[in-house]
Amino acid sequence: MWPRIWALVVKxxxxxxxxxxxxxxxxxxxxxxxxxxxxxxxFDLGHVRVAFYNEDAGADGRALVARFSGSPVFSKVADxxxxxxxxxxxxxxxxxxxxxxxxxxSRDLRVHQPATVQLIVDGRNxxxxxxxxxxxxxxxxAFNRDWLRTHGGRQPPASLVVRSWFNPNLQSRWFIVPGxxxxxxxxxxxxxxxxxxxxxxxxxxxxxxxxxxxxPVHILIGKALPALLIGLVEGTFIVVVAVLWFxxxxxxNLGWLYVALSLFLLAVIGVGLTISSLVRTxxxxxxxxxxxxxxxxxxSGFATPITNMPPLVxxxxxxxxxxxxxxxxxxxxxxxxxxxxxxxxLWPLALIALVTLALATWLFRHHLE
Amino acid sequence: xxxxxxxxxxxxRELSAGARRRMxxxxxxRKEMLQALRDPSSISIAFVLPLFLLFLFxxxxxxxxxxxPIALVVxxxxxxxxxxxxxxxxxPYFAPHMVRDTHSAEAALRAGEVAGIVVLRADxxxxxxxxxxxxxxxxxxxxxxxxxxxxxxxxxxxxRVWLTQLGAERGVDLTPPVVAAWRxxxxxxVRSRNFLVPGLIAIIMTLIGALLTALVVAxxxxxxxxxxxxxxxxxxxxxxxxxxxxxxxLGMGGMMLSVAMAIGLFHVPLMGSFAVLFGAAALFLLAALxxxxxxxxxxxxxxxxxxxxxxxxxxxxxxxxxxxxxxxxMPRAVQIVTLLIPxxxxxxxxxxxxxxxxxxxxxxxxxLALALMAAFFLGNTRRLTRxxxx
Numbered sequence: 001m002w003p004r005i006w007a008l009v010v011k012x013x014x015x016x017x018x019x020x021x022x023x024x025x026x027x028x029x030x031x032x033x034x035x036x037x038x039x040x041x042x043f044d045l046g047h048v049r050v051a052f053y054n055e056d057a058g059a060d061g062r063a064l065v066a067r068f069s070g071s072p073v074f075s076k077v078a079d080x081x082x083x084x085x086x087x088x089x090x091x092x093x094x095x096x097x098x099x100x101x102x103x104x105x106s107r108d109l110r111v112h113q114p115a116t117v118q119l120i121v122d123g124r125n126x127x128x129x130x131x132x133x134x135x136x137x138x139x140x141x142a143f144n145r146d147w148l149r150t151h152g153g154r155q156p157p158a159s160l161v162v163r164s165w166f167n168p169n170l171q172s173r174w175f176i177v178p179g180x181x182x183x184x185x186x187x188x189x190x191x192x193x194x195x196x197x198x199x200x201x202x203x204x205x206x207x208x209x210x211x212x213x214x215x216p217v218h219i220l221i222g223k224a225l226p227a228l229l230i231g232l233v234e235g236t237f238i239v240v241v242a243v244l245w246f247x248x249x250x251x252x253n254l255g256w257l258y259v260a261l262s263l264f265l266l267a268v269i270g271v272g273l274t275i276s277s278l279v280r281t282x283x284x285x286x287x288x289x290x291x292x293x294x295x296x297x298x299x300s301g302f303a304t305p306i307t308n309m310p311p312l313v314x315x316x317x318x319x320x321x322x323x324x325x326x327x328x329x330x331x332x333x334x335x336x337x338x339x340x341x342x343x344x345x346l347w348p349l350a351l352i353a354l355v356t357l358a359l360a361t362w363l364f365r366h367h368l369e
Numbered sequence: 370x371x372x373x374x375x376x377x378x379x380x381x382r383e384l385s386a387g388a389r390r391r392m393x394x395x396x397x398x399r400k401e402m403l404q405a406l407r408d409p410s411s412i413s414i415a416f417v418l419p420l421f422l423l424f425l426f427x428x429x430x431x432x433x434x435x436x437x438p439i440a441l442v443v444x445x446x447x448x449x450x451x452x453x454x455x456x457x458x459x460x461p462y463f464a465p466h467m468v469r470d471t472h473s474a475e476a477a478l479r480a481g482e483v484a485g486i487v488v489l490r491a492d493x494x495x496x497x498x499x500x501x502x503x504x505x506x507x508x509x510x511x512x513x514x515x516x517x518x519x520x521x522x523x524x525x526x527x528x529r530v531w532l533t534q535l536g537a538e539r540g541v542d543l544t545p546p547v548v549a550a551w552r553x554x555x556x557x558x559v560r561s562r563n564f565l566v567p568g569l570i571a572i573i574m575t576l577i578g579a580l581l582t583a584l585v586v587a588x589x590x591x592x593x594x595x596x597x598x599x600x601x602x603x604x605x606x607x608x609x610x611x612x613x614x615x616x617x618x619l620g621m622g623g624m625m626l627s628v629a630m631a632i633g634l635f636h637v638p639l640m641g642s643f644a645v646l647f648g649a650a651a652l653f654l655l656a657a658l659x660x661x662x663x664x665x666x667x668x669x670x671x672x673x674x675x676x677x678x679x680x681x682x683x684x685x686x687x688x689x690x691x692x693x694x695x696x697x698x699m700p701r702a703v704q705i706v707t708l709l710i711p712x713x714x715x716x717x718x719x720x721x722x723x724x725x726x727x728x729x730x731x732x733x734x735x736x737l738a739l740a741l742m743a744a745f746f747l748g749n750t751r752r753l754t755r756x757x758x759x
Contacts (some may be wrong), residue, residue, distance in 0.1 A: 019451075019673075021668065021670070021673045022672075022673065022676070024434060025673065025676045025677060025680060026601050028678045030682065033480070033680075033684060034611050035683075036689070036706055037684070037689075038690050038700065039702075039703045040688055040689055040699045040703045040706075042687050042698055042699065043514065043515040043518075043694065043695075044514070044695060045695070045698050045699075046697060046698050047698075047701075048697070048698075049697070050595065063619055064547070066439070078472045087520070088730075090554060091728045091731070092728060092730035092731055093697075095733065096697065098386070110548055112546075114544045114545075114546070114547075114548045115546060115547050115548070115581070116546055116548050116549075116550050117548070117549050117550070117553050118550045118552065119549055119550065119552070119555060120552045121551070121553050121554065122554055122555065123450040123547055123553040123556030123557070123559060123563075123564075123724070124555050124556065124564060124675060124701075124720045124721065124724050124725060125564055125691075125695050125720070126432065126553075126556050126560060126561045126563065127432050127515070127561060127564070127693075127695070128698070129553050129556070129559055130432075130519060130522065130559055130696045131515075131519075131758075133521075133551060133553075134518055134522040134525070135523070136549060137549060138549055139523060140456045140545075140548075141545075143546075143547055144546050144547055146548050147544065147547070147715075148530070148545075151546075153500055154500070155500065156502055156543060157497035157498065157502045157503065157532070157543070158497050158502050158504070158505050158528070158536065159502055159503075159504060159505065159534075159627060160498075160504075160505050160522055160524060160525060160528055161504045161505065161506050161507065162508075162509065162524075163506070163507070163508050164508070164509050164510075164511035164521075165478065165508055165509070165511055166510060166511045166515055167511030167512060167514055167517070168511065170511050170514040170517050170518055170658055171486065171514055172514040172515055174511075174512075174514065175512060175513050175514045175515070183684070185720050187679065187680060189678065191676045191679050191680065194679075195671075195672050195675050196675065199671070203670075207615040209410065211686060240698040255431065273592050280673055282671040282672060283588065283671070285675065286583065286675040286678060286679070287413070287414060287580060289577060289679055290580060290679065290683065291418075292657065293679065293683065294576065294683060295422075295426075297683075297687065298426055298429065298430060298687075299425070299427075299429050301424075303693050304430045304431060304432055304693070305431075305432075305513060305516050306432070308433060308434055308435070308439075309428070309429050309430075309431065310428050310429075310430065312428075313428055313429040315427065316425075325649070327481075330511075330512055334511075334512050335479070335512065339606075339700075352391060364719050369536050
């Protein structure tokens with residue numbers, strides 16, 4: 001029996017590797033996307049365009065402006081002199097933040113009146129606005145602390161000392177790049193499997209496979225093994241690039257990474273083969289692949305946290321294999337996740353893989369009418 | 370019988386070449402239209418897909434953290450620590466859990482049960498009246514850097530509220546010398562849904578465009594019906610128009626549905642005009658359908674066309690369009706790459722027209738870019754659609 005299965009595995013593998021277009025699709029886009037997405041997918045702000053509208057004649061206003069323009073996050077685009085200049089600048093996105101210091105700023109400070117600095121921010125990207133708010137608050141707080149120190153005021157009775165674990169500088173790249181391991185392996189496994197049975201059905205070669213002495217389980221192995229191998233090789237490549245190129249620390253155990261990656265790939269392969277054997281045409285298979293891929297990515301916690309979702313949608317994410325793998329892969333990279341926590345997220349993956357692979361096998365036989 | 374035949378043939382000859390072309394095109398469009406409408410998958414792509422995706426994601430994607438679980442460690446409870454804890458309890462952003470020691474709080478942080486820890490040391494009440502004040506130790510889980518930063522911001526807010534209350538209670542002025550007054554334009558409540566739902570429309574339209582057309586030409590080649598079409602007088606342009614028009618109409622239907630849901634269900638304000646929205650949508654749809662047709666024409670093979678469509682449409686639109694990751698924050702080289710993504714221009718128009726209004730300095734350049742891309746994709750598809758066998 002095994003030589004036959006092996007022959008099928010080799011045939012399936014060659015079907016992918018021998019076609020130059022398929023080979024191209026599986027190698028070039030993932031490499032390009034890894035590099036581009038690794039840099040593109042960031043919530044960290046860099047060169048935020050800021051404009052200053054300083055009506056204050058005193059030194060304190062200038063000192064506050066200097067603190068903003070001295071921060072590496074901000075790059076100055078304009079100095080304004082009239083109120084009317086603010087709106088066009090923000091409207092056309094020439095500036096994301098306008099720092100407005102009123103005429104009485106220095107005077108208020110000297111007479112110990114609260115001096116106000118007005119910060120106008122473009123809210124079209126609410127996340128950028130929120131992070132900007134945090135950055136600007138930090139700058140204003142530092143200004144306050146130093147001003148009180150030099151002018152003999154009393155410091156606030158308590159102040160925050162913030163530390164961040166697992167990612168001391170809160171770089172979102174450390175969060176996103178391990179996520180890309182999950183994202184790209186998901187796409188690759190789906191691309192390899194979701195059309196394979198549908199194409200053979202459309203071309204009629206699947207019926208030929210069914211009349212061979214091969215059992216449905218053997219066909220499953222023949223279809224799943226090449227996809228698993230391709231996924232493991234590309235996954236390894238992405239992890240290596242994440243560590244060596246993007247310099248994301250990997251603190252966990254490599255063995256666990258491969259166990260988790262294999263189970264994740266098997267779960268996705270199961271979904272891909274189920275889609276492929278459920279549909280009649282390749283067009284429907286593509287539709288099915290998208291209907292799985294898009295929610296699987298968006299509702300996985302890749303970019304937006306699952307805890308922010310309403311309870312009903314959160315419950316839906318329990319069915320999503322990517323959700324579990326993301327927790328594991330990020331935990332292994334940044335936290336050196338211990339075995340008991342890994343297993344906690346691993347068994348649902350194994351369960352999903354088992355159910356979808358069994359379903360696909362059953363559908364090989366029973367779809368024919 | 371024999372007398373009517375010559376009459377008919379002269380009648381046909383009297384028709385101008387233009388009229389014949391129109392008739393031919395109308396017939397082909399009608400055939401394609403019927404085919405598209407009879408295929409349950411194109412109807413479901415155009416109408417069920419946007420409904421399903423917008424519903425799921427409109428509710429599902431949010432960057433607004435609410436009720437963040439946080440461990441509050443109070444080593445020595447006093448009235449000061451109680452008032453501090455109360456300011457966390459009142460905040461809608463936190464679900465504070467009182468924990469007695471730092472050790473178990475740290476274990477909870479490691480297991481991901483809490484997003485952060487706030488520690489008030491045993492000498493807190495004594496030190497708050499020292500000149501330098503008491504330190505409040507805050508530890509956040511930085512794995513998700515963005516959430517870590519947002520949680521830090523919320524802790525900062527709760528701390529400010531507490532300071533103001535403390536000052537009022539004790540009759541001391543604790544207002545800092547400089548107060549920052551925030552005005553967030555276009556989205557005063559900083560609702561992430563207002564920002565994400567317009568961008569989501571662009572993602573969904575990208576999928577619709579690619580799905581509707583990525584396979585249609587490849588399918589004709591694979592089934593051999595392309596050869597059948599070649600022997601008809603239909604020109605290459607007419608063939609493409611016939612493929613384009615039905616899917617364009619279906620796509621615009623999906624767009625209308627999405628806009629209606631954004632406004633009616635998710636209460637995203639529409640500050641600009643419908644006309645601008647649909648003008649930009651039409652240009653974007655032409656670019657997206659053109660891209661699908663080009664993929665299909667180049668690959669001539671449904672299998673490869675499908676694979677390319679999966680890889681080149683959704684993920685670039687998701688990550689490089691400004692839908693969630695700000696293009697302005699990306700490195701320059703990546704910003705240049707984003708110029709190749711049609712969704713990027715559409716997202717910019719959608720976010721502006723929904724939240725800011727008809728800002729022509731944003732709408733015009735982005736629409737021009739979309740028109741250019743549509744022309745590029747459709748022009749190249751036209752060039753590659755040669756009526757001959759190889």
